[in-house]
Amino acid sequence: MMDAAGNAARAQVKSAISSWLTAIQARDADAIIAHYTPDVVAYDAVLQLQFKGQQAYRDHWKSCFDMCGGPMVFEPGELDIQVSGDLASIHGLIRCGGSDEQGNVQSAWMRMSSSYRKSGDKWLIAHEHFSAPFDMMSWKAMFDLDPENPDKVRAIPSGMSTVTPHLVCANAADAIAFYKRAFGAIEMGRLEGPDGKIAHAYLHIGNSAIFLFDENPQWGALGPLALKGTPVSLHVYVENADEAAKKAIAAGARLIMEVQDMFWGDRYGLLEDPFGHRWSVATHIQDLSPEEIKKASAVMMTEGACGGEAPQGA
Structure with a gap:
């Protein structure tokens, strides 16, 4: 059972996550990167294998905003939050994506894990990882999976792409x-x-x-x-x-x-x-x-x- 200090730390981490999501919705790269440690190491599902340091990850967030002309979609499901001393780990599923300037939304459920480190009175992300399972036949990410309906028939079958000669x-x-x-x-x-x-x-x-x-x-x-x-x-x-x-x-x-x-x-x-x-x-x-x-x-x-x-x- 978590003691009072642990409960307080968990509440602080939840508040940090909420603030991070607000910054994403605002498309504010500076506000987003303020939630990371200077030596953050991050792995996203797009653009490149890894990002080291705040500046590299800030540039990545800017690239994501450039790809999505409209509001971002970042909607976490139930997140598991574990706190021990000055470290915290978070993992769960999150719906990620964005919309274009015409309002067309593209999003997908992804896996997210983050490691937070307490720095002064702030909880900052030291490590972050987004990923999606991939189809072994086509080597393409499976962005159409739905945790609320895991047995649904996939509209695009395994091994297939949008256009097929x-x-x-x-x-x-x-x-x-x-x-x-x-x-x-x-x-x-x-x-x-x-x-x-x-x-x-x-x-x-x-x-x-x-x-x-x-x-x-x-x-x-x-x-x-x-x-x-x-x-x-x-x-x-x-x-x-x-x-x-x-x-x-x-x-x-x-x-x-x-x-x-x-x-x-x-x-x-x-x-x-x-x-x-x-x-x-x-x-x-x-x-x-x-x-x-x-x-x-x-x-x-x-x-x-x-x-x-x-x-x-x-």
Whole structure:
């Protein structure tokens, strides 16, 4: 049982948490950072792995405000608060997020743990950690979980993203075999119709899903070969674009544009697979500002720096 001093300390910590939440709602970075020790170490779920010191964490809070043009959402559930001497630990779930300038709110339940240290008459955060579980299939954070309804069916199934390419292929079985050789695709499942053709197949390439099926003229579903071209390309980021292109070409892809350094900071090349679908492979090699990209683009357009066809989307 906690004694009177312990109860008083716990009340002080609860007051510090309330003051911290008020500063967040006010979008006041200086007031927020005043709740942390100078040597704070923090781990957030966005932007980078860790933050050391008040200034680094203040800059992070400012970045969060820049991402959310409207009011912030920070609504803790039931928090467990333990106090021992001049130290306190807090853990629990908190709904975090924000709204844009049009009032559209995006938020998610996350796990929060904090360590407080008493400094004079104040309780300050010395360590803070926000995290979310992640989906092992897609390596994406699971921001749609609800502690009040843990058994609900997820609107976006495990392994899926918001947008998923759905390819029509002449001979989908051969296409699946090619994507395995060329891009290291993993087959998650397939459904064959009575005629043996693939009505639906589900692949994973890296952390992304792809659907495909056999073309069917009766449904108006034709692949690029039948249509004699495609206006769409699938853009794939890889660790080494040169090696990825070589692997795909060895598997049977046709080179459209050689891999080369591009004005927007990627090393980029364009391929066409044996089924008429186009794939761009890229490795990001340089972070550039919008102004730098615009300037480099003007130089490229003037000098005609790209070999082969123009990059799709440029």
